Amino acid sequence: MKRVASTLLSTFALPVILIVIWFAATRQQTSAFVPEPVSLVKTFGEVWVGPAFTEQVVPSLIRLAAGLAGAIVVGIGLGLAVGYSRVLRDLLEPVLEFFRALPAPVLIPVLMLLIGIGDAMKITVIVIGCMWPILLNTVDGVRATDSVLTETARSFGFTGVSRFRYLILPAAMPRIMTGVRQALSIGIILVVISEMFAAVSGLGYQIVVFQRTFKIPEMWSGIVLLAIIGLVLALLFALVEKVVLRWYRGQREVENRGG
Amino acid sequence: MADTLTTDAPLLSVEHVRKVYTTDGKAVEAVRDLTFELSRGEFACLVGPSGCGKTTLLKCIAGLLTPTSGQVMLDGKAVSGPPKKMAVVFQEYGRSLFPWMRVYENVEVPLKNARVPKAERERLVAEALDAVGLSHATRSYPWQLSGGMQQRVAIARAIAYQPEILLMDEPFAAVDAQTRADLEDLVREVWRRLGITVLFVTHDIDESVYLAQRVIMLSTSPTVIQKDLAIDLPDERDQLETRSMPRFIELRHEVYEQIQRAKRGAAAEETAVAAEH
Numbered sequence: 001m002k003r004v005a006s007t008l009l010s011t012f013a014l015p016v017i018l019i020v021i022w023f024a025a026t027r028q029q030t031s032a033f034v035p036e037p038v039s040l041v042k043t044f045g046e047v048w049v050g051p052a053f054t055e056q057v058v059p060s061l062i063r064l065a066a067g068l069a070g071a072i073v074v075g076i077g078l079g080l081a082v083g084y085s086r087v088l089r090d091l092l093e094p095v096l097e098f099f100r101a102l103p104a105p106v107l108i109p110v111l112m113l114l115i116g117i118g119d120a121m122k123i124t125v126i127v128i129g130c131m132w133p134i135l136l137n138t139v140d141g142v143r144a145t146d147s148v149l150t151e152t153a154r155s156f157g158f159t160g161v162s163r164f165r166y167l168i169l170p171a172a173m174p175r176i177m178t179g180v181r182q183a184l185s186i187g188i189i190l191v192v193i194s195e196m197f198a199a200v201s202g203l204g205y206q207i208v209v210f211q212r213t214f215k216i217p218e219m220w221s222g223i224v225l226l227a228i229i230g231l232v233l234a235l236l237f238a239l240v241e242k243v244v245l246r247w248y249r250g251q252r253e254v255e256n257r258g259g
Numbered sequence: 260m261a262d263t264l265t266t267d268a269p270l271l272s273v274e275h276v277r278k279v280y281t282t283d284g285k286a287v288e289a290v291r292d293l294t295f296e297l298s299r300g301e302f303a304c305l306v307g308p309s310g311c312g313k314t315t316l317l318k319c320i321a322g323l324l325t326p327t328s329g330q331v332m333l334d335g336k337a338v339s340g341p342p343k344k345m346a347v348v349f350q351e352y353g354r355s356l357f358p359w360m361r362v363y364e365n366v367e368v369p370l371k372n373a374r375v376p377k378a379e380r381e382r383l384v385a386e387a388l389d390a391v392g393l394s395h396a397t398r399s400y401p402w403q404l405s406g407g408m409q410q411r412v413a414i415a416r417a418i419a420y421q422p423e424i425l426l427m428d429e430p431f432a433a434v435d436a437q438t439r440a441d442l443e444d445l446v447r448e449v450w451r452r453l454g455i456t457v458l459f460v461t462h463d464i465d466e467s468v469y470l471a472q473r474v475i476m477l478s479t480s481p482t483v484i485q486k487d488l489a490i491d492l493p494d495e496r497d498q499l500e501t502r503s504m505p506r507f508i509e510l511r512h513e514v515y516e517q518i519q520r521a522k523r524g525a526a527a528e529e530t531a532v533a534a535e536h
């Protein structure tokens with residue numbers, strides 16, 4: 001009971017303090033561009049609860065999910081191949097470094113010309129931007145596979161697909177999850193940016209529309225909604241990670257206790 | 260008649276195996292020229308001073324390394340990769356079990372990979388875990404177990420695989436003395452019950468004499484065979500009784516002397532080389 005109380009306290013202490021400061025600072029405010037907490041909460045409800053959710057938020061979420069799924073498939077697939085094959089690594093590494101240095105948003109104008117302004121463009125941007133942390137982490141994870149484990153698998157005749165399935169993929173999983181976590185936050189950034197460029201729906205589009213029409217509290221409420229989406233995604237990710245990497249957490253805990 | 264022929268032929272023959280590593284452009288000769296044979300059903304220990312190329316030799320036999328020259332024959336066929344009839348137990352139990360699989364799956368997965376039918380798999384895994392006394396821990400993860408129990412899982416995995424020959428690379432070097440004695444008896448028991456051939460690498464002289472029917476002593480690197488000694492102790496072995504037998508002490512003495520000789524030989528050679536320069 002005492003522990004629950006202290007966890008609650010440490011989790012909510014800073015947010016509460018910040019909101020109180022915000023409240024105090026905006027009580028007698030004059031700037032029309034900074035909202036006060038109460039009206040923001042009210043606006044939030046008015047703007048996002050109702051049809052706006054299905055019309056603006058759901059399309060964004062679908063694009064994000066599709067882009068992330070694509071990035072995970074491409075990133076892990078390519079990462080396993082590059083991490084496993086020395087030839088492929090030597091061949092691709094310089095090229096990969098070059099493309100990785102390219103910020104994904106600059107691809108938006110190019111992709112607009114190539115595949116239009118539809119969902120395909122936005123999803124492609126997310127896939128390309130989110131793929132890198134997953135790809136590079138997977139490569140590292142594959143390369144760090146324990147040598148004794150590798151020899152064990154070889155001695156029991158694990159080759160080809162079964163080698164990936166039973167050894168390489170699970171061994172690289174902790175690093176892959178690190179990559180996916182990084183990809184999540186990049187994904188949110190890219191979905192918003194791609195919608196700001198050319199779109200008729202989506203959160204990014206809606207926020208820009210509010211800003212251009214001087215609906216300032218509405219604009220702020222969109223930003224808050226983005227933060228909430230990010231938080232929910234992070235929580236979902238933590239849940240998935242807890243299941244997928246149960247063995248890894250347990251092993252680490254045992255090692256720390258022993259050493 | 261054909262049956263008798265195959266039984267008499269050696270199961271494993273190591274023929275003039277030589278292994279030279281190249282590290283940083285320098286060639287290091289780990290194994291110079293090794294030749295020996297193992298008969299079907301034999302329990303042999305390879306003993307040698309630490310760093311004498313035992314592990315290198317074992318990996319050549321297991322098909323994990325390719326010898327620079329010479330060859331390894333298993334059941335009349337040259338070994339060019341890990342053979343189906345062989346299982347290996349490594350020293351580093353903590354790194355040779357899959358940490359993402361439970362005990363049961365760890366033992367099962369090589370059989371799954373070999374496409375053994377499910378019912379058969381279940382029987383083999385249950386028998387193997389029973390043989391090592393781990394039937395109660397099938398749902399645990401390896402890292403939840405003690406070192407000795409982890410090595411038992413590795414042994415269970417090896418025997419469930421139904422190998423004709425079991426290679427063990429200093430399997431008990433990292434467990435405590437009491438566990439070690441238990442595991443030694445376990446390996447003896449498994450060997451006698453299943454009638455498999457065991458090649459056991461160790462640097463522990465007592466262990467080699469206690470376990471084996473035959474002790475092959477290696478020289479320091481570059482490795483050659485120093486001596487091949489038959490252990491004429493009774494088959495029934497007991498940690499206390501066997502180890503206090505006069506014959507055990509004699510054999511132990513003999514092995515110890517040979518290892519010392521191997522070390523002295525290496526030292527003398529080094530002094531000679533140093534004197535030349």
